[in-house]
Amino acid sequence: xxxxxxxxxxxxxxxxxxxxxxxxxxxxxxLFSHLRKGDKSALSQAITLTESSKEKDQEKxxxxxxxxxxxxxxxxxxxxxxxxxxxxxxxxxxxxxxxxSQNKKVAVLAIDPSSEITHGSILGDKTxxxxxxxxxxxxxxxTASSGSLGGVAKRTRENILLCEAAGFEIILVxxxxxxxxxxxxxxxxxxxxxxxxxxxxxxxxxxKRGIMxxxxxxxxxxxxxxxxxxxxxxxxxxxxxxxxxPAKESKWIPQTETVSSxxxxxxxxxxxxxxxxxxxxxKNGWLFENRKNQQVYWMHEAIxxxxxxxxxxxxxxxxxxxxxxxxxxxxxxxxxxxxxxxxDNFKNGKKKI
Numbered sequence: 001x002x003x004x005x006x007x008x009x010x011x012x013x014x015x016x017x018x019x020x021x022x023x024x025x026x027x028x029x030x031l032f033s034h035l036r037k038g039d040k041s042a043l044s045q046a047i048t049l050t051e052s053s054k055e056k057d058q059e060k061x062x063x064x065x066x067x068x069x070x071x072x073x074x075x076x077x078x079x080x081x082x083x084x085x086x087x088x089x090x091x092x093x094x095x096x097x098x099x100x101s102q103n104k105k106v107a108v109l110a111i112d113p114s115s116e117i118t119h120g121s122i123l124g125d126k127t128x129x130x131x132x133x134x135x136x137x138x139x140x141x142x143t144a145s146s147g148s149l150g151g152v153a154k155r156t157r158e159n160i161l162l163c164e165a166a167g168f169e170i171i172l173v174x175x176x177x178x179x180x181x182x183x184x185x186x187x188x189x190x191x192x193x194x195x196x197x198x199x200x201x202x203x204x205x206x207x208k209r210g211i212m213x214x215x216x217x218x219x220x221x222x223x224x225x226x227x228x229x230x231x232x233x234x235x236x237x238x239x240x241x242x243x244x245x246p247a248k249e250s251k252w253i254p255q256t257e258t259v260s261s262x263x264x265x266x267x268x269x270x271x272x273x274x275x276x277x278x279x280x281x282x283k284n285g286w287l288f289e290n291r292k293n294q295q296v297y298w299m300h301e302a303i304x305x306x307x308x309x310x311x312x313x314x315x316x317x318x319x320x321x322x323x324x325x326x327x328x329x330x331x332x333x334x335x336x337x338x339x340x341x342x343x344d345n346f347k348n349g350k351k352k353i
Contacts (some may be wrong), residue, residue: 028063068165079185082195098267100137107168198230223258
C-alpha cells in the first residue's frame with residue numbers, strides 16, 4: 001500500500017529544526033562563546049543582531065554587548081575617508097593585506113551609501129576586496145548607512161566592540177565620504193586618515209577645512225607611473241597646509257605620505273606611522289582620555305536618536321504633522337511656527353492634539 005505521508009513533511013520538519021537551531025545560535029551566551037574563539041560566522045551573526053530593529057533582537061544584542069565590554073578597547077581604531085574616486089577600497093585592501101602580513105588581525109567596517117528613495121545599498125566591498133576577504137586574518141563587513149547620522153550605520157560603534165571581542169587588533173572604518181560621516185567616524189576612531197589624489201591645488205580648494213583639521217595623516221594615493229611627480233608635489237603642499245591648523249590635543253603632528261595601492265608601495269610607512277601614533281597616544285594618556293570622551297559623546301547621540309524615533313513613532317504626532325504640513329503648503333503657517341507647535345505638544349504629553 002502506498003504511503004499516505006506528505007512528501008513535504010520531512011522538508012517542513014527539517015526547516016523547523018534549522019530555524020530552532022538558528023534561534024539557539026543567536027542566544028547571547030552561545031554567540032559570545034563562539035565570538036571569543038574568533039569565529040567569523042558568529043561575528044557576522046552578532047553584527048546582524050545589533051543592526052536588527054526587532055525588540056527581541058535588540059534585547060539580545062544589549063546582553064551580548066555587555067558581555068563583550070571587558071574584552072574591548074585593545075585594538076587601534078582607524079577611520080579612513082577620501083574624495084570619490086580616490087581608491088579607498090583598493091587602498092584598504094592593500095593596507096589590510098600588509099597588516100595581516102605582520103601577523104595582525106584586521107576588521108574592516110565599510111559603510112555603504114544607501115539610497116534615500118529605496119534605502120537600498122550596493123554592499124559591494126567584499127567584491128572589491130577579493131584578496132582581503134579571503135584572508136583568514138581579515139574580516140570585512142559592509143553595512144548600509146540607511147540614512148543615519150552622516151551616512152554612518154547606527155550600530156557601527158557596537159560593531160567595533162564586537163570585532164575587538166572577537167580578537168581583531170586593527171579596526172578600519174571606511175566612511176561614505178559625504179555629509180557628516182567624517183565627523184561621526186572621527187568620533188569613534190583613534191587615528192583619522194584622509195586619502196587624497198595628486199591634484200593638490202584643486203583638492204585643497206575642494207576639501208572642507210573641518211576634515212583637514214581632523215586628519216592625523218594625509219595620504220596621497222595613486223603615486224605610480226607618470227603620477228609620481230604630481231603625488232610628491234601634492235604631499236609637500238598638504239604638509240604646508242597642515243601646519244596652518246591648531247596643534248592637536250593628542251600632541252601628534254599630522255603627517256603626509258604617498259602610496260600606490262596597485263603596487264603596494266609605502267604601506268609599511270603608513271603602518272609605522274600609525275604604530276608611532278599609537279605608542280605616543282598611549283604613553284601620554286590621550287588615547288584613553290579620548291575614548292572616554294567618545295563614549296560620552298555617543299551616549300548623547302544615542303539619546304538624540306532615541307528621542308527622534310520616539311517622536312516620529314507617536315501616532316498623535318503623526319496626525320499633527322499631517323495637519324501642520326497641509327497648513328505650511330497652503331502658506332497658513334511658517335515652518336518655524338509649525339515646529340514650535342508640534343515640539344511643544346510632544347513635551348507636554350498630556351496636552352490633547
